Amino acid sequence: MSAPKKAAAEAARLRREIAEHDRRYYIEDAPIISDTEYDRLMRQLQELEQAHLELATPDSPTQRVSGAASADFRPVKHTVLMLSLDNAYNSEELRAWHERLLKNLPSGERPRFVIEPKIDGLSCALTYVRGALTSAATRGDGTTGEDVTANARTIRTIPLTLSGPFPERLEIRGEVVLYNEDFKRINEKLAAEGREPFVNPRNCAAGSLRQKDPRVTAQRRLRFIVHSFGAWEPECPIKSHAEFLAAAKTMGLRVEPQVRAESIEDIVAEYERFKNETLVKLPYAVDGLVVKVDSYAQQRRAGFTAKSPRWAIAFKYPAQQASTVIEDVVFSVGRTGTITPVAKVKPVFCAGVTISSVTLHNFDEVGRLGIHAGASVLIERAGEVIPKIVKVTKPAKGGRNIHPPKNCPACGAAVVKEPEFVAYYCENPSCPAQIKRMLLHFASRPAMDIQGLGEQVVATLVDSGRVKSAADIFELAKGDLLEIPLFADKRAENLLQQISDSRARPLGKLLNALGIRHIGEKLAATLAENFSLDELAQASVDSLERVPEVGPVVAESITDYFASKEVRELIERFRGARLNFEKVRRREPSSGAVFSGKTFVFTGELAKMTRQEAEEKAKALGGKASNSVSSKTSFVVAGEAAGAKLKKALALGVPVLDETQFIAMLPDELKP
DNA sequence: TGGCCTCGAGTTCA
DNA sequence: CTCGAGGCCA
Numbered sequence: 001m002s003a004p005k006k007a008a009a010e011a012a013r014l015r016r017e018i019a020e021h022d023r024r025y026y027i028e029d030a031p032i033i034s035d036t037e038y039d040r041l042m043r044q045l046q047e048l049e050q051a052h053l054e055l056a057t058p059d060s061p062t063q064r065v066s067g068a069a070s071a072d073f074r075p076v077k078h079t080v081l082m083l084s085l086d087n088a089y090n091s092e093e094l095r096a097w098h099e100r101l102l103k104n105l106p107s108g109e110r111p112r113f114v115i116e117p118k119i120d121g122l123s124c125a126l127t128y129v130r131g132a133l134t135s136a137a138t139r140g141d142g143t144t145g146e147d148v149t150a151n152a153r154t155i156r157t158i159p160l161t162l163s164g165p166f167p168e169r170l171e172i173r174g175e176v177v178l179y180n181e182d183f184k185r186i187n188e189k190l191a192a193e194g195r196e197p198f199v200n201p202r203n204c205a206a207g208s209l210r211q212k213d214p215r216v217t218a219q220r221r222l223r224f225i226v227h228s229f230g231a232w233e234p235e236c237p238i239k240s241h242a243e244f245l246a247a248a249k250t251m252g253l254r255v256e257p258q259v260r261a262e263s264i265e266d267i268v269a270e271y272e273r274f275k276n277e278t279l280v281k282l283p284y285a286v287d288g289l290v291v292k293v294d295s296y297a298q299q300r301r302a303g304f305t306a307k308s309p310r311w312a313i314a315f316k317y318p319a320q321q322a323s324t325v326i327e328d329v330v331f332s333v334g335r336t337g338t339i340t341p342v343a344k345v346k347p348v349f350c351a352g353v354t355i356s357s358v359t360l361h362n363f364d365e366v367g368r369l370g371i372h373a374g375a376s377v378l379i380e381r382a383g384e385v386i387p388k389i390v391k392v393t394k395p396a397k398g399g400r401n402i403h404p405p406k407n408c409p410a411c412g413a414a415v416v417k418e419p420e421f422v423a424y425y426c427e428n429p430s431c432p433a434q435i436k437r438m439l440l441h442f443a444s445r446p447a448m449d450i451q452g453l454g455e456q457v458v459a460t461l462v463d464s465g466r467v468k469s470a471a472d473i474f475e476l477a478k479g480d481l482l483e484i485p486l487f488a489d490k491r492a493e494n495l496l497q498q499i500s501d502s503r504a505r506p507l508g509k510l511l512n513a514l515g516i517r518h519i520g521e522k523l524a525a526t527l528a529e530n531f532s533l534d535e536l537a538q539a540s541v542d543s544l545e546r547v548p549e550v551g552p553v554v555a556e557s558i559t560d561y562f563a564s565k566e567v568r569e570l571i572e573r574f575r576g577a578r579l580n581f582e583k584v585r586r587r588e589p590s591s592g593a594v595f596s597g598k599t600f601v602f603t604g605e606l607a608k609m610t611r612q613e614a615e616e617k618a619k620a621l622g623g624k625a626s627n628s629v630s631s632k633t634s635f636v637v638a639g640e641a642a643g644a645k646l647k648k649a650l651a652l653g654v655p656v657l658d659e660t661q662f663i664a665m666l667p668d669e670l671k672p
Numbered sequence: 673t674g675g676c677c678t679c680g681a682g683t684t685c686a
Numbered sequence: 687c688t689c690g691a692g693g694c695c696a
Contacts (some may be wrong), residue, residue, distance in 0.1 A: 064677075088681080281681095317683045334681085334682070335681085335682090336681085338681095340682080340683095353686080354683075354686095355685080357684070357685090358684085358686090359682075359683060359684085361682085361683095361689095381684090384685050385687085386682085386684060386687070387683095387684065387685095517680095518679085518680070518691095518692075519680085520679060521679085521680085521683080522679060522680090523679070523680085548693090548694090549678085549679085549692090549693065549694090550692095550693085551692060551693050551694085552692090553691085553692060553694095554692070554693085555695085574675085601681095626677090626678070627678080628677075628678060628679085629674075630677055630678080631676090631677090632676095632677070632678095644687075644688090645687095
């Protein structure tokens with residue numbers, strides 16, 4: 001064999017090997033060689049091509065990034081329109097779509113469906129002529145997109161040449177995505193360079209595909225996942241979507257796993273299953289499922305509406321992020337007098353609810369995010385319940401910075417800032433906003449548990465001047481309540497009964513209700529086992545610190561609290577109202593204490609009881625209930641939609657029970 | 673002193 | 687649910 005021939009054979013071998021590793025890495029997600037070894041193969045090929053320039057053909061993997069080429073994003077007209085899909089956000093909308101579909105098919109025809117994840121990326125069309133990639137275009141408005149060929153060539157899940165058999169001309173459609181881990185990596189790098197990070201993987205993918213320099217795109221590790229095709233010439237021999245996906249796979253394209261469905265019930269079940277099991281495990285963002293009629297013949301019969309095919313629908317999960325505009329920034333006053341800025345936003349639907357109010361936590365956060373009225377913002381409700389502002393996407397013209405108010409928005413008293421804390425405080429003890437928050441806490445379930453004393457009632461009672469402190473609640477007369485428009489006979493009696501009942505609550509509840517700094521539900525219960533209220537009011541720092549879990553900070557907070565004259569008066573009025581000041585007898589581990597020494601954490605939604613009830617049952621049997629999972633946790637009881645705590649339990653190897661197993665551990669009298 | 677572990681506090685919508 | 691901070695233990 002001559003030298004050039006030998007070089008050509010060697011180059012071909014290297015290309016085959018590199019293509020195979022690309023396939024294993026990107027298509028199968030199962031590489032068999034290290035990145036270093038891969039780079040070595042690539043370098044060998046490069047050296048060979050430099051020595052024999054005639055070997056450097058455009059379809060060589062070394063040519064994915066041809067340094068000279070610069071993306072120019074010329075407009076490209078799509079030969080076959082790139083339509084968007086209609087959306088369904090719940091099973092009713094899905095059923096409506098299904099009805100319409102059946103109406104447009106010959107009667108009695110029962111379509112079968114293929115379901116695949118709806119990947120949140122950028123739609124792109126790749127044109128292959130005789131198996132070679134000739135152009136790549138973004139979706140654009142569906143009619144005209146942008147030419148991103150130079151950048152698309154750098155994406156290693158996009159084969160530069162298809163493996164056979166392939167048609168003369170084929171336009172493949174799919175989604176360009178960025179894996180979550182790559183997104184994280186890119187943002188960390190940008191942050192380290194002091195540059196603005198991307199808001200989400202989708203934006204990052206879009207930005208990466210529109211890089212002027214393809215070498216930058218190459219570093220971003222974008223991936224391409226096929227979902228359909230536009231043109232297939234000369235004639236498409238394929239009869240169904242499932243068949244197409246199989247064919248695409250043999251051509252060397254990446255296809256996501258699909259699920260077949262026979263009925264609408266199958267689809268809904270898959271939607272739920274996917275949401276609970278698959279969604280979190282996927283390495284990229286998915287915003288729903290795409291449901292397609294499998295048979296092309298049926299697709300043709302179903303046809304199109306003006307905007308979208310009737311034979312497919314995007315069955316979407318509610319968006320976790322949404323864009324909106326800040327209409328105003330107001331200030332709220334907390335139980336302890338903390339002034340918190342709150343953004344009132346143009347109501348926007350996000351993750352299942354309409355959000356109109358978003359807390360900004362503190363003024364540092366406001367400054368850090370650059371928040372001001374009129375700004376366009378991105379809000380998020382991911383995984384958690386509480387919405388937060390992710391970033392300002394577009395500042396308003398002439399938007400003024402937010403400054404802490406000089407006066408309390410509720411009572412007008414001067415606002416102070418303690419130098420060692422971030423927060424600003426209203427220090428007026430009779431500030432109505434503080435009193436309202438304090439009373440709500442006093443009446444809340446883990447405290448005095450007074451049903452019927454909610455936000456509305458508290459606001460009216462305080463605003464009318466009838467209630468100025470917690471002690472006033474116990475001195476309310478029926479006449480006082482009847483003067484309030486909200487109350488008629490029955491409701492007034494009910495509330496008074498509730499208030500009266502609450503006087504007998506164990507001391508722990510009362511101590512929690514007082515709202516002493518650093519004393520919450522658990523510490524209050526511990527203290528109540530060691531002191532009566534009168535003993536606690538007299539206790540020295542030393543004697544307090546002898547209680548486990550009480551250190552110098554907590555002890556001082558308690559003595560400070562009881563040193564106040566107002567507090568002493570409050571206590572005397574409580575005494576007059578005959579509240580329960582008695583020390584709580586420590587729970588003796590009785591014979592029924594099957595859970596003694598065991599710590600339980602309840603998470604997720606339980607079906608047969610509330611988490612609180614479950615905690616009480618565990619405690620009644622000598623166990624402890626905690627809120628956080630650690631290696632010391634004995635059992636995690638996970639209900640529906642359990643989240644981070646379940647994950648942590650699995651990570652730490654803490655035994656996880658479901659509700660049924662927990663109930664099985666209970667003695668009969670405690671079973672729900 | 674550092675590294676757990678645990679608790680407290682703030683928080684949205686319907 | 688998550689953050690921040692107090693308490694405890696090595």
